[in-house]
Amino acid sequence: MLLAALAMAGVAVTTSIGGQGGAVRDQNVKTALGVAESGVEQGLLQYNRYGLVPDTAPCAPVGGTAPDAEGWCPEVSGTTVNGGAVSYRVKPTSTEMSGGKIAWTEMEVVSVGTLAGVTRRVDVTASSSAGQKMFVNATVKSKDGINVASNAEIHAGSATNGDINLEGLQCGAATVGVGKGLNGKGGYFSDIDCGTAGGEPGEDEIDLPPVNQGGAATENDNYRLFSLDQISGNKNTACFNGLNGTGKADKSCGARELVIGHNSSVTLGGGVYSFCKLRMDQNSSLYIAEGREILIYFDSPEACNYSSGATQLELQSNTRITPLAGKSGSAALLFVGSPDRSTNILLNSNTSVEEDVVCQQNFVIYAPYTDINLDSNTWFCGAMAGKTVNLKSHAEVWTSSGVQEFFLPLVAPHYEPTRFVDCSAVVVTGSPSEGC
Amino acid sequence: MARIRERAGVLRRSEGGFTLIELLVAATMGLVVVGGAVTVFIGAIQSQPRTSSKITAIQQGRVAVERVTRELRQGADVTTATPSQLSLITYVKQSPCGGAAAANAKACRVTYACTTAECTRTVQEPTPGSAATTSPLVTGLASGDVFTYSYSSGESQPDYIGVELSFGTQGGGPVVIADGTTLRNAGL
Numbered sequence: 170m171l172l173a174a175l176a177m178a179g180v181a182v183t184t185s186i187g188g189q190g191g192a193v194r195d196q197n198v199k200t201a202l203g204v205a206e207s208g209v210e211q212g213l214l215q216y217n218r219y220g221l222v223p224d225t226a227p228c229a230p231v232g233g234t235a236p237d238a239e240g241w242c243p244e245v246s247g248t249t250v251n252g253g254a255v256s257y258r259v260k261p262t263s264t265e266m267s268g269g270k271i272a273w274t275e276m277e278v279v280s281v282g283t284l285a286g287v288t289r290r291v292d293v294t295a296s297s298s299a300g301q302k303m304f305v306n307a308t309v310k311s312k313d314g315i316n317v318a319s320n321a322e323i324h325a326g327s328a329t330n331g332d333i334n335l336e337g338l339q340c341g342a343a344t345v346g347v348g349k350g351l352n353g354k355g356g357y358f359s360d361i362d363c364g365t366a367g368g369e370p371g372e373d374e375i376d377l378p379p380v381n382q383g384g385a386a387t388e389n390d391n392y393r394l395f396s397l398d399q400i401s402g403n404k405n406t407a408c409f410n411g412l413n414g415t416g417k418a419d420k421s422c423g424a425r426e427l428v429i430g431h432n433s434s435v436t437l438g439g440g441v442y443s444f445c446k447l448r449m450d451q452n453s454s455l456y457i458a459e460g461r462e463i464l465i466y467f468d469s470p471e472a473c474n475y476s477s478g479a480t481q482l483e484l485q486s487n488t489r490i491t492p493l494a495g496k497s498g499s500a501a502l503l504f505v506g507s508p509d510r511s512t513n514i515l516l517n518s519n520t521s522v523e524e525d526v527v528c529q530q531n532f533v534i535y536a537p538y539t540d541i542n543l544d545s546n547t548w549f550c551g552a553m554a555g556k557t558v559n560l561k562s563h564a565e566v567w568t569s570s571g572v573q574e575f576f577l578p579l580v581a582p583h584y585e586p587t588r589f590v591d592c593s594a595v596v597v598t599g600s601p602s603e604g605c
Numbered sequence: 606m607a608r609i610r611e612r613a614g615v616l617r618r619s620e621g622g623f624t625l626i627e628l629l630v631a632a633t634m635g636l637v638v639v640g641g642a643v644t645v646f647i648g649a650i651q652s653q654p655r656t657s658s659k660i661t662a663i664q665q666g667r668v669a670v671e672r673v674t675r676e677l678r679q680g681a682d683v684t685t686a687t688p689s690q691l692s693l694i695t696y697v698k699q700s701p702c703g704g705a706a707a708a709n710a711k712a713c714r715v716t717y718a719c720t721t722a723e724c725t726r727t728v729q730e731p732t733p734g735s736a737a738t739t740s741p742l743v744t745g746l747a748s749g750d751v752f753t754y755s756y757s758s759g760e761s762q763p764d765y766i767g768v769e770l771s772f773g774t775q776g777g778g779p780v781v782i783a784d785g786t787t788l789r790n791a792g793l
Contacts, residue, residue, distance in 0.1 A: 191667060348684055589789035590696050590710050591679050604708060
């Protein structure tokens with residue numbers, strides 16, 4: 170009897186130990202997964218802090234010389250995290266840009282974490298906004314939704330992760346977010362001439378990566394204002410960085426704020442500008458010098474000391490952003506924005522962002538964290554992407570094929586994960602991503 | 606003569622037995638020990654089905670939770686998010702989705718539907734209305750409320766999903782296996 174009792178106690182103890190062992194193994198699995206993910210973070214960190222990756226040495230950030238035939242850089246190993254061993258391999262992928270330049274726009278990282286005999290492997294793809302074409306399928310894009318009031322018109326493909334609330338016209342193929350819809354009494358056509366009924370819009374998710382301004386906040390052509398980039402009209406009403414056009418102190422503009430007073434104009438002839446705010450008063454113009462392709466970065470509200478709700482681009486009635494008459498030129502207005510502080514773009518009534526009526530240029534507003542508002546009778550020609558896009562009555566957006574070739578600028582890339590796969594633990598054969 | 610008496614005394618001491626008191630105490634102690642052993646034995650016999658039931662529930666729950674959290678970790682695009690039902694797109698090693706096993710993972714729509722009896726898992730292509738394959742995931746649940754969701758401010762998609770499987774067991778309280786994970790993918 171005593172022996173039987175002891176046997177039962179033994180079974181209980183064995184069961185308990187087994188249960189504890191399972192719990193320990195569960196804990197080791199989680200830790201091994203964390204170790205593997207730390208390898209991915211190490212790989213991304215190496216690339217994000219490296220700067221521009223050379224065309225001919227994509228493995229340089231991880232200390233490698235050349236990738237293998239499949240494009241994988243040599244394995245990086247030898248580090249431990251939380252007592253687990255981590256090793257990873259990186260596969261950069263390039264996109265060829267205009268002018269034959271290479272942009273390493275995507276990278277795949279396969280990382281293995283091992284702890285106490287438990288191995289976990291993850292495969293993460295990360296992409297950079299640098300060098301990406303943002304307007305290939307649609308030239309009006311919005312993260313959260315597009316609102317088109319009555320008599321407002323979009324003559325371009327549109328895409329959003331939210332709803333399209335349509336009381337005016339959407340002429341051009343549209344997609345809405347998964348589970349979202351095209352609502353309202355407006356007209357939806359599949360072509361930009363409003364000739365063919367569009368039916369139901371497609372459902373798709375779009376990605377609007379944040380603006381990476383690189384070193385533009387400090388390395389820019391702001392110094393040209395107003396010495397090389399001169400004012401036409403009343404110099405006392407133009408203001409930048411706290412000084413007006415005559416060089417006198419002016420409180421109407423703060424640091425990196427450009428104000429163009431009514432009936433004045435400024436011609437930009439540099440390459441890269443960094444503003445906190447651009448305000449154009451009635452009947453003012455901002456000209457793009459002949460042949461120039463200008464990037465204007467608008468810094469984050471945090472960097473500009475703006476509170477939530479700040480308007481960073483304000484075009485009052487009858488203002489223009491346009492190339493010099495009869496000349497070529499283009500501009501991209503890139504807004505860094507913030508996920509924590511809302512910002513706005515306001516194109517007031519009768520404003521125009523255009524070259525001429527045939528709309529053959531590359532004007533771009535790219536503002537993934539900023540709400541874009543086009544008031545009544547505003548004409549915009551080019552491509553725009555915002556947190557929301559809101560057209561009031563008689564506002565119009567037109568586009569041309571030229572803007573589809575617009576690349577986000579090739580600055581030092583910042584990779585952010587876009588795809589995560591929890592792989593089988595061990596590679597059987599072949600590529601590091603086999604089994605993922 | 607003195608030597609004879611001394612020898613007789615030695616013999617009497619070596620032949621001395623237990624007293625009655627000693628025997629009674631020893632017998633009582635023996636009964637207590639045997640009684641304790643019998644009690645432990647009977648208790649163990651009686652609790653064995655309950656213990657076995659809990660062990661089975663723990664093992665089943667551990668496997669199911671690991672499987673679910675692994676799919677949630679790779680998931681995105683949650684279209685149904687209730688305590689008893691969850692539908693999202695995640696990576697599954699099948700080609701086509703719901704079909705034969707494949708070496709590499711592809712994006713599929715996976716739907717978990719739970720009742721107080723069981724949870725099922727349905728796999729299909731991401732496009733709405735595509736053919737679906739449903740299989741049981743776990744049985745013996747005490748509650749169909751399995752999923753909890755955490756959202757970042759202003760977001761419509763959950764960024765963390767908790768999983769809690771509660772199993773009814775024989776003659777005891779429920780066994781609860783809980784885990785959770787953040788969704789690593791923003792969209793698939």
